[in-house]
Amino acid sequence: MTNAAPHLVPLRPKSSDDLLNAHEVAAMLAVDVSWVKNHCTRVEPFIPHIKLGGGGYATRRFKREHIMKFIDDHLVTSMKRA
Numbered sequence: 001m002t003n004a005a006p007h008l009v010p011l012r013p014k015s016s017d018d019l020l021n022a023h024e025v026a027a028m029l030a031v032d033v034s035w036v037k038n039h040c041t042r043v044e045p046f047i048p049h050i051k052l053g054g055g056g057y058a059t060r061r062f063k064r065e066h067i068m069k070f071i072d073d074h075l076v077t078s079m080k081r082a
Contacts, residue, residue, distance in 0.1 A: 047067070
C-alpha cells in the first residue's frame with residue numbers, strides 16, 4: 001500500500017478580474033477585516049460587494065475596480081476652515 005500525495009490544484013497569480021475576499025480588501029485599505037464586514041452590511045460608507053448565498057453569513061466578494069472607485073470616492077484632498 002502506498003501513500004499517494006493528495007491532489008492539489010496549483011494556485012495561479014490573481015488577475016485584476018478576479019474577485020477579492022474580505023481579507024484582501026482589508027489589506028488594500030489597511031483596515032481590519034471586521035471593518036470591511038461592517039461596511040458591507042450596516043455601517044456607512046457601504047462597500048460595494050457581491051453577495052453569494054443568503055442570510056447574515058453569506059459569502060461576500062469584491063471587484064477590484066469597485067474597491068478602487070470606493071477609494072477614489074472617499075478621497076479627501078483638502079480641509080475647509082471656517
